[in-house]
Amino acid sequence: MFGDMMGMMNKLKEAQKKVEETKERLNTVLLKESSNDEKLSVTITANRSIKSISVDDELLGDKEMLEDYLILTINKAIEKATKINEAELAAVAKEGMPNIPGMDMLK
Incomplete structure (x- = not known):
């Protein structure tokens, strides 16, 4: 029994390490999202950190329109990055979970 417990602890540590590695890798995954008319684009990491924003000159003359474009x-971009982030981290976490009796409800 004690050996099983040690094995589970090691598997949990390994899973935690993989989650951290995945988080680091997601910092390098860049996603580009643009407005429907391509007048504004945002580049964001899968960890939801904005890397760049590109604005068409036409939007610079209308503050309210620019604000609307930025928000939308x-x-x-955040929604797309969140979906990728959650899917990647869930896959790594599920893969690394030890088989603990009664915890099969996570599947």
Whole structure:
């Protein structure tokens, strides 16, 4: 029994290490999201860190329109990055979970 416990602890540590490695890798995954008319684009990492924003000169003359474009496009980029982030981390976590009796409800 004690050996089983040690094995589970080691598997949990390994899973935690893989989760951390995945988080680091997701910092390098870049996603680009653009407005429907391509006048504004946002580049974001899968960890939801904005790397760049590109704005068409036409938007610079209308503050309210620019703000609307920023809100819509950034929210779309964050939504896309969140889906990728959660899927990647869930896959790594599920793969590394030890077989603990009664915990099969996570599947």
